[in-house]
Amino acid sequence: MPLTLPLAELEVGKHLYWQLGNLKIHGQVFLSSWVVIGALLALVVVGTRKLERDPRGTQNLLEFVWDYIRDLSREQIGEKAYRDWMPFIGTLFLFIFVSNWGGALVPWKLIHLPSGELGAPTADINTTIALALLVSLAYFYAGLSRKGLRYFEYYVEPTPIMLPFKIVEDFTKPLSLSFRLFGNILADELVVAVLAFLVPLIVPLPAMFLGLFTSAIQALIFATLAAYYIGEAVHEEHH
Amino acid sequence: MTSWLLLAEAGVPEGGLFDLDATLPLMAVQVVLLTFILNSLFFRPVGRAVEDRESFISTSRAEAKQKLAQVERLEADLREQLKDARQQSQKLILEAEQEMDRLYREALALATAEANASREQARREIDAQRDQAMTQLNIDADKLGDLIVSRLLATP
Numbered sequence: 001m002p003l004t005l006p007l008a009e010l011e012v013g014k015h016l017y018w019q020l021g022n023l024k025i026h027g028q029v030f031l032s033s034w035v036v037i038g039a040l041l042a043l044v045v046v047g048t049r050k051l052e053r054d055p056r057g058t059q060n061l062l063e064f065v066w067d068y069i070r071d072l073s074r075e076q077i078g079e080k081a082y083r084d085w086m087p088f089i090g091t092l093f094l095f096i097f098v099s100n101w102g103g104a105l106v107p108w109k110l111i112h113l114p115s116g117e118l119g120a121p122t123a124d125i126n127t128t129i130a131l132a133l134l135v136s137l138a139y140f141y142a143g144l145s146r147k148g149l150r151y152f153e154y155y156v157e158p159t160p161i162m163l164p165f166k167i168v169e170d171f172t173k174p175l176s177l178s179f180r181l182f183g184n185i186l187a188d189e190l191v192v193a194v195l196a197f198l199v200p201l202i203v204p205l206p207a208m209f210l211g212l213f214t215s216a217i218q219a220l221i222f223a224t225l226a227a228y229y230i231g232e233a234v235h236e237e238h239h
Numbered sequence: 240m241t242s243w244l245l246l247a248e249a250g251v252p253e254g255g256l257f258d259l260d261a262t263l264p265l266m267a268v269q270v271v272l273l274t275f276i277l278n279s280l281f282f283r284p285v286g287r288a289v290e291d292r293e294s295f296i297s298t299s300r301a302e303a304k305q306k307l308a309q310v311e312r313l314e315a316d317l318r319e320q321l322k323d324a325r326q327q328s329q330k331l332i333l334e335a336e337q338e339m340d341r342l343y344r345e346a347l348a349l350a351t352a353e354a355n356a357s358r359e360q361a362r363r364e365i366d367a368q369r370d371q372a373m374t375q376l377n378i379d380a381d382k383l384g385d386l387i388v389s390r391l392l393a394t395p
Contacts, residue, residue: 013255023261033266037273044281051288053295059288066285086286087278094277095270126262134267186256 033121076227093223100215128182132174143233
């Protein structure tokens with residue numbers, strides 16, 4: 001190629017491939033996700049080591065997070081079923097939130113990989129599709145386990161005309177969930193990377209702050225929508 | 240390697256933005272595992288701590304309310320008792336005053352009567368003695384008169 005733009009250094013779409021039998025996986029995604037999971041678990045283990053009635057230190061933070069997640073899931077899923085789904089919603093929120101912020105705050109560039117580069121695990125389409133499919137499975141399971149086959153009444157309510165739309169929704173829900181998260185996080189990382197590459201001083205800072213804001217909002221949106229879908233599935237029509 | 244856009248669009252066999260492979264199911268398994276781990280390490284214990292505290296607070300509140308009601312009842316009770324005792328003591332004081340007054344009057348009457356009696360007696364005694372003395376004096380005077388008369392008559 002005659003034209004070598006500095007942008008090529010960003011190495012988007014390059015992956016560190018690991019071979020697992022005859023399966024290929026993206027090593028950099030797993031590496032950064034392990035860092036994220038490790039950080040989460042470390043925080044949780046440190047914070048819950050000695051739970052007291054008068055909370056102190058990390059317990060305060062954890063209780064705040066717990067309360068936040070409880071309010072979120074209770075509001076979306078409803079009083080009756082939220083307890084079963086709170087851990088799932090909470091894990092989605094925490095994992096995405098820590099991934100996004102980890103991608104923005106941890107100086108991954110200092111670690112050189114043979115191929116590809118480390119970043120937020122949520123900037124990889126595999127991760128977001130995995131999360132979105134889990135949400136789909138979760139709301140199907142929630143509806144079927146709570147209402148049995150009556151769950152499918154939901155597809156013809158309020159009128160059978162809704163049937164095709166509701167079926168299409170089952171496909172658009174995971175699609176929009178995964179692409180929204182993936183697109184936002186990837187775009188944020190690219191904007192910051194490009195700006196930092198062009199003007200490595202001060203100029204990328206507003207974009208970085210905006211990125212932190214977007215990252216937090218995306219985690220909230222994903223968790224809220226997941227909870228909303230589950231809530232929709234377990235919702236009892238009052239006849 | 241010119242631009243990442245080319246990579247994204249061309250669908251190069253190696254890599255690309257939309258390169259789906261075994262990362263997807265493994266990541267899903269990882270997240271499910273994380274859900275269970277966080278459930279047992281975070282959501283359940285913290286939830287228990289928070290709910291324990293909430294129930295502790297509500298029972299403490301109920302207990303405090305109950306105790307407050309009890310205290311108020313006791314206070315009213317004691318107030319009633321205090322009022323009764325005050326009335327009782329007032330009555331006792333009044334009674335004692337009346338009693339004292341009565342006793343004073345009685346004693347005064349008795350003393351007056353006694354004094355009158357002894358004065359009366361003294362006067363009677365004085366009178367008797369005077370009468371006696373007068374009688375004696377009369378007798379003596381009579382005797383003396385008789386003597387004088389006899390002497391005058393005897394002299395010639």
